[in-house]
Amino acid sequence: MKNLQSLMAAYLFVWGIFFAYHLTVARRLARLQDEVERLKAMLKQV
Amino acid sequence: MPRGMKTSWLATAAVAALIGLAGYSALFVAPTERTMGLIQRIFYFHVPSAWTGFVAFFLVFVSSIAYLLRRRPQWDWLAVSAAEVGVACFTVVLVTGPIWAKPVWGIWWTWDARLTSTFVLWVLYVSYLLLRTLMGDPERRATVSAVFGIFAFLDVPLVYLSIWFWRTQHPQPVIGGGGLDKRMWPVFLICWAALLALMALLVRQRYRLEALCHEVQELAIDVELHSAERATEIR
Amino acid sequence: MNLARAATIILAKELRTEFRTLELLQATVVFVLVVLVLFSFTFDPTASESRRFGPGLLWLAFLFAGSLMLHPSFTREQTNETLAALRLAPIEPFAILLGKVLANFLFLLLAEVLLLPIFAVLYNVHLASVLGRLLLVLVLGTLGLTTTGTVFSAIASQARMRELLLPLLLLPVLTPALIASTEATAGLLGDPPELRQVWLAFLVAFDVLFLTATWLFGEYLLEE
Numbered sequence: 001m002k003n004l005q006s007l008m009a010a011y012l013f014v015w016g017i018f019f020a021y022h023l024t025v026a027r028r029l030a031r032l033q034d035e036v037e038r039l040k041a042m043l044k045q046v
Numbered sequence: 047m048p049r050g051m052k053t054s055w056l057a058t059a060a061v062a063a064l065i066g067l068a069g070y071s072a073l074f075v076a077p078t079e080r081t082m083g084l085i086q087r088i089f090y091f092h093v094p095s096a097w098t099g100f101v102a103f104f105l106v107f108v109s110s111i112a113y114l115l116r117r118r119p120q121w122d123w124l125a126v127s128a129a130e131v132g133v134a135c136f137t138v139v140l141v142t143g144p145i146w147a148k149p150v151w152g153i154w155w156t157w158d159a160r161l162t163s164t165f166v167l168w169v170l171y172v173s174y175l176l177l178r179t180l181m182g183d184p185e186r187r188a189t190v191s192a193v194f195g196i197f198a199f200l201d202v203p204l205v206y207l208s209i210w211f212w213r214t215q216h217p218q219p220v221i222g223g224g225g226l227d228k229r230m231w232p233v234f235l236i237c238w239a240a241l242l243a244l245m246a247l248l249v250r251q252r253y254r255l256e257a258l259c260h261e262v263q264e265l266a267i268d269v270e271l272h273s274a275e276r277a278t279e280i281r
Numbered sequence: 282m283n284l285a286r287a288a289t290i291i292l293a294k295e296l297r298t299e300f301r302t303l304e305l306l307q308a309t310v311v312f313v314l315v316v317l318v319l320f321s322f323t324f325d326p327t328a329s330e331s332r333r334f335g336p337g338l339l340w341l342a343f344l345f346a347g348s349l350m351l352h353p354s355f356t357r358e359q360t361n362e363t364l365a366a367l368r369l370a371p372i373e374p375f376a377i378l379l380g381k382v383l384a385n386f387l388f389l390l391l392a393e394v395l396l397l398p399i400f401a402v403l404y405n406v407h408l409a410s411v412l413g414r415l416l417l418v419l420v421l422g423t424l425g426l427t428t429t430g431t432v433f434s435a436i437a438s439q440a441r442m443r444e445l446l447l448p449l450l451l452l453p454v455l456t457p458a459l460i461a462s463t464e465a466t467a468g469l470l471g472d473p474p475e476l477r478q479v480w481l482a483f484l485v486a487f488d489v490l491f492l493t494a495t496w497l498f499g500e501y502l503l504e505e
Contacts, residue, residue: 003083003084003085003149004084006085006088006145006146006148006149007084007085007087007088009145010088010091010092010141010142010145010146011069011073011091013138013141013142013145014091014095014138014142015065017134017137017138017141018134018138018244018248021130021131021134021248022248022251025248025251025252025255026251029251029254029255029258032255032258032259032262033258035262036258036261036262036265039262039265039266039268039269040265042269043265043268043269043272114498166453166456169453170453170454173449173450173453176446176449177436177440177446177450180440180441180442180446181439181440181441186439189501189502189504190436190439190440190502192498192501193432193498193499193501193502194433194450196494196498197429197432197433197454197491197498198454200490200491200494201453201454201456201457204457204483204486204487204490205456205457207457207483208456208457208460208461209457209460211479211480211483212460212464215464
């Protein structure tokens with residue numbers, strides 16, 4: 001059924017787009033958290 | 047586990063459950079529409095995504111005004127977070143629209159009122175994000191994008207009205223036509239609630255990213271200051 | 282100094298600067314001409330098609346020309362750092378913006394009026410009978426264009442890639458004004474010519490809304 005394919009595709013895109021956005025933010029968040037730890041460690045040394 | 051983390055997991059789980067419920071309702075509980083059949087179920091996320099996007103852009107509007115009046119950077123963080131999530135919402139609308147149109151009308155795109163307005167809106171806020179990317183100084187960036195954010199939102203009703211009037215004079219195939227059966231409303235509202243909850247979660251996450259960015263900058267300055275102090279001390 | 286006087290002084294300064302060389306006006310007129318001619322190459326319209334698409338093409342041309350012409354409004358101040366001097370003057374910041382808006386408005390309107398007869402010839406439209414009402418549409422549409430354009434010129438001048446950024450910011454926002462102006466113009470060029478009130482109301486609403494927004498928030502763009 002062609003309509004079913006389109007329906008599935010649409011739902012995949014809906015969640016896919018939101019999830020992809022979530023992932024990009026999460027990745028940057030993790031990287032920045034590492035950076036914060038690194039800087040805090042440097043401050044303790046100095 | 048620190049308290050912040052715990053509420054985060056709880057919130058995520060709640061939103062996930064709500065989304066699951068919404069998806070299930072849209073796919074199985076909602077009655078099948080007479081003329082379009084299965085494909086009409088896209089509607090339950092296509093339209094609420096637009097509404098959620100509006101709420102997000104309204105947030106940008108309010109935060110922009112608040113920033114100009116109060117000058118606290120937190121308002122700017124909220125503005126950019128809401129703008130990005132809003133763009134994500136409207137991206138969903140612009141992608142699901144053609145997926146709906148192809149089986150129903152046989153064409154991918156139609157310059158109907160809703161899709162055209164959505165497209166303009168999408169470009170508008172992408173420009174907002176682009177403007178921010180092209181500015182370096184955080185305070186200038188916050189001020190300037192706040193002004194643009196205000197103008198952009200003021201334009202939104204005019205965009206919709208003008209395109210709607212224009213389309214009534216030059217009609218085209220309409221995506222998602224047909225009214226809502228009484229039984230469809232609850233499903234529609236559940237889906238909208240789920241998307242609003244998701245929006246809140248995503249905005250909060252993006253806000254944290256912005257706050258962290260700020261913290262990193264402050265820490266970097268601290269490190270520089272302290273190493274400079276130490277250097278003079280040793281001498 | 283009250284707002285009207287301050288704005289008039291700024292307006293006079295802008296006009297004097299421009300009329301010294303007139304290069305911006307010349308460039309704008311030539312640009313619109315080129316756009317109109319290019320359109321006829323790409324679309325190769327018949328006589329009736331010309332009349333149908335004419336209004337839209339005219340306003341698109343004005344839009345492109347406007348967004349190029351608005352660019353120097355603030356970048357000119359940047360090269361000589363004259364904006365700081367303006368800010369020091371005992372006038373409210375909105376006067377600076379208003380003066381620039383009016384100057385840009387008068388220039389663009391002048392360019393449009395100069396181009397109307399050429400447009401009428403190239404696209405086979407009769408403007409004589411509707412000239413007054415057409416001018417009204419031109420005034421309202423151009424005011425919307427220059428109000429938002431001047432504000433966005435101030436915005437873009439503070440960012441990188443400002444030549445590209447100004448049209449990118451301006452054109453989406455101007456969509457309602459573009460639609461309204463085109464539809465109003467098309468109504469006037471129709472048979473029989475009618476002035477569609479709806480679109481006039483839109484243009485008035487657009488202008489009032491964004492002039493007010495400029496008054497409320499524009500000054501933040503002129504800060505140090």
